[in-house]
Amino acid sequence: MAASGFGDPTVSWSILLRADLRAAADPGAVGRGLAQACARYPHLGPPPAVEQAEDLACPRARFAELPYADGEPRVRAAVSTNEPALLIAAHHGACDGLGLLALLGAALDIQVTSGATGVGDRPSAESFVRSAARRVNEALFHPPARVEPTPTGQAGELLLTHQEPRTAWGTGVLTAAAATAVAAWNRRHHGHPTPLVAAVGVSRRGGDNIAPRDESAFLRLPIPRDADSADIRARLAEQAPEPQFPSSPGMLTTLGTRLLGHRLGSSFLVSNLGPVSTSDDVRALAFHPAASGRSAVAFGAVTVADTTTLTLRVRARDFHRDSAAELLSGLVTELRDPIGHR
Numbered sequence: 337m338a339a340s341g342f343g344d345p346t347v348s349w350s351i352l353l354r355a356d357l358r359a360a361a362d363p364g365a366v367g368r369g370l371a372q373a374c375a376r377y378p379h380l381g382p383p384p385a386v387e388q389a390e391d392l393a394c395p396r397a398r399f400a401e402l403p404y405a406d407g408e409p410r411v412r413a414a415v416s417t418n419e420p421a422l423l424i425a426a427h428h429g430a431c432d433g434l435g436l437l438a439l440l441g442a443a444l445d446i447q448v449t450s451g452a453t454g455v456g457d458r459p460s461a462e463s464f465v466r467s468a469a470r471r472v473n474e475a476l477f478h479p480p481a482r483v484e485p486t487p488t489g490q491a492g493e494l495l496l497t498h499q500e501p502r503t504a505w506g507t508g509v510l511t512a513a514a515a516t517a518v519a520a521w522n523r524r525h526h527g528h529p530t531p532l533v534a535a536v537g538v539s540r541r542g543g544d545n546i547a548p549r550d551e552s553a554f555l556r557l558p559i560p561r562d563a564d565s566a567d568i569r570a571r572l573a574e575q576a577p578e579p580q581f582p583s584s585p586g587m588l589t590t591l592g593t594r595l596l597g598h599r600l601g602s603s604f605l606v607s608n609l610g611p612v613s614t615s616d617d618v619r620a621l622a623f624h625p626a627a628s629g630r631s632a633v634a635f636g637a638v639t640v641a642d643t644t645t646l647t648l649r650v651r652a653r654d655f656h657r658d659s660a661a662e663l664l665s666g667l668v669t670e671l672r673d674p675i676g677h678r
Contacts, residue, residue, distance in 0.1 A: 347628045348403050349428040350412075352396060352495070353436040353638075355444075356620040357420040363388055366422065366443045370413055373442040377548050379430050380410050387414040392423045399425035400493050400624065400649070411439060411548075428626050432552035433609050434539050436623070439548050446617060450543025452610035455553055457540070460579045480558075480603050483518050483631040483663070484527030485654035492652045494660045497622045498668055503644045505637065505671055507608045508569030511536055513674065514606050514635050515559045515568070517666035532559040536572060537607035537625055553577035556602060565674065601629025609638040616641075624649050635667060646671075 363386045371383035389395050395414040404410055404427040412425040424439050431439065434450060441448035505513075511534050518532060533556060540551040555575040557568070607625035612618075620643040627634035627649040636647040648664040655663070 347626060347632075348401055349626050349628075350400050350402070350404070350425050351428050351431070351433060351436060351626050352399055352423065352425040352624040353433075353440060354392065354396065354497075354622040355422045355424075355440055355618050357422060357444075358617050358619055360420045361415050361422045361444065363415045365445070366413060366415060369442040369445055370411060370424075370439065373439060373548055374409070374411065380426070380548060381407070381430070382409050384409040384411045384413050387412075388417050389414055390416065390418040392416050392421055396423055396495060397492060399423065400495060413443065426548070428550060428552070430550055431548050432539060432550045433537065433607055433623060433625060434541070434543055434546045435548040435550065437543075437609065437612060438546040440618075440621075441546075441614070442548070444615075444617060446615040448612065448614045449546065450610045450612045452539060452543035452608070454539040454542045455555075455577060458553075458577060460577050479530070480533035480601075480630055481522065481528050481530040483604055483633045483650075484522045484525040485631075486525070486656050486659040488653055488656055490652040493627070494648075494650050494652050494655060494657055495624050496648045496657075496660055496664050498646045498664055499620060500644045500646065500668070500671075502639055502642050503671075504611075505608075505644065506569070507536060507538070507606065507610075508572050509565050509671070510608050510635065510637055511557070511572065511606045512563065512565040512568045513667055513670040514604060515563070516670045516674075517663065518604055518633075519561075520670075521663055521666055531561065532603040533557065534559055535602035535605040535629060536575075537605060538577070543610055543612075554605075559603075602631075603629075604631055604633040604635065605629060606635045606637075608636070612638060612640040614640060619643070620645055622647055627651070633663075 367386040374380045374383040399412045410427040410430040414423045437448045515532050536555040538553050556578050609623050621638045621640045622645045623636040623638040624647050625634045625636045632651045634649040650660050
């Protein structure tokens with residue numbers, strides 16, 4: 337599969353993981369660890385050069401936005417020279433979120449696991465062709481609500497993070513909170529009242545058996561206006577995964593994705609790496625899933641040690657930094673104090 341050929345061809349499909357450490361990582365050791373992983377898993381491509389930067393914000397933006405070219409590494413890494421921190425990115429067609437955790441383990445030579453359970457071999461309910469036809473019909477006649485933008489005309493992406501004391505928010509709770517926060521956002525910004533559709537990134541494997549591969553699936557979940565966390569958890573437990581996007585999608589599929597990209601997909605995506613167990617060297621993690629679909633709005637979550645980190649990833653052309661921060665703040669507020677408990 338070409339590095340750029342994964343789902344929406346207008347998206348970089350780069351996923352990122354930042355690790356805040358207790359001691360500075362050695363760039364040489366990080367490079368050797370990732371080179372060993374690339375040798376063991378050839379689909380990752382050539383081993384990456386490990387960059388060094390005072391501030392990881394610059395490589396983070398570049399890693400997020402730059403497409404992966406054929407023949408080049410599908411893994412990227414940078415080490416901060418100003419603080420003990422490490423950044424790892426990968427093309428989502430080669431590695432999923434749990435795979436990033438495996439790369440973190442390889443880079444630091446530590447054991448890493450997650451409490452994520454995965455969906456195992458839960459089958460899709462229909463073929464890709466049938467699903468694509470249904471999605472085109474939806475895009476043409478009744479597209480899901482998008483997260484109402486605050487247009488800027490700026491290029492690039494915004495990646496925001498927020499840390500909380502360690503919590504036990506599961507994916508169902510996170511999805512319900514995101515839906516409530518987005519619905520409230522749209523009401524404040526005169527968004528279309530069409531029902532929301534959440535995309536939920538999940539894994540086929542559990543977090544106790546991770547490797548730098550893409551074994552992801554995603555659940556596409558229409559959100560009823562009166563749904564609460566219990567409803568959404570129950571629906572997620574039964575929802576069939578969407579069919580796997582073909583490695584060679586063909587000209588018509590690619591053209592259709594480009595033409596209908598502003599109407600296809602979900603309202604937002606949620607991906608939760610769960611509670612992560614690792615060495616004491618890791619103080620905090622921040623996970624940024626790929627942002628695509630109708631809104632290109634992605635919420636991420638991961639917990640390690642005493643910290644749960646929530647993230648938001650959006651297109652800079654659609655959100656001012658202040659408005660993106662407001663949207664993320666809405667998620668935090670809903671998680672801390674669900675609307676049904678106020």
